[in-house]
Amino acid sequence: MIVDTLEHLLENEHAFGEKIQRGLKFLKNTDFSGLAAGRHDVDDEMFYFINEYETKEAAECFWEAHRVNLDLHYILEGTERIGYAAIERLDVRDEYSAEKDAVFFTGELQSAVAASPGDLVICYPQDGHMTGIVAAQKEAVRKVVLKIKL
Template sequence: MGLIVDTLGHLLENEAAYGEKIQAGLRFLRDTDFAGQAAGRHEVDENMFYFINEYETKDAGECFWEAHRVNLDLHYILEGTERIGYAAIEQLAVKEEYSAEKDAVFFTGALESAVTAGPGALVVCYPQDGHMTGIEAGRKEAVRKVVLKIKL
């Protein structure tokens, strides 16, 4: 599989097309009220945790590429709009080797492809998907989103 870009509603309508863990993640996002939850890490169970991220978008030159090996990323936009860059990790150069503690490897590379994600959008990043988040979509904007991490 590769990067998936859609809305939570559409993905839920077709959830049978996805594995059991992603289906559980989609239902979790649907059933959880994130309003009023503090920014930072929140535990769900042994297979899932999430971050509430709040930031202002910026120029792509100030953002960074990353990918993960242990967890899938489900980026669910609550407020604001951002662009999320994507590239196969083979197209990027390793900047910082994999850290098991962070479950991340960081890359450098040109931004050639990006999607625009606004409220309700969901972007699923697999281990082979290098992704760059927080890119401004025409102007700087405050973004609040959930990044649900699902253990593979």
């Protein structure tokens, strides 16, 4: 898992492969303000979701990981905590679904980062992640989750 601001990641884009570089530039150059929540296609290698929700306690959230796509969580509004755990430290709750490109887990939340507008969290296939966790107080979050095919 990589956590930083979009601006910092763009400054160090040489550290990433071509697909992630393209994804970072896409996030930088796209105006998401007028777009509705839900799925939006970019091309054969990228699509994204505009997610809108209210944060909640970790006990109400869930762990997941993906095999086909990287997740780039880019916060537009609000603050949430995003939990992290290596998938081998979690217990499988629901086996991998190719349709959802997701496997769901159970496990204790031991590590989380707060993400605010402008922050970006990159989740690789080995990164179990739990999103939507309340930070200081419950609040509305609006974010882009860019999916990049590996």
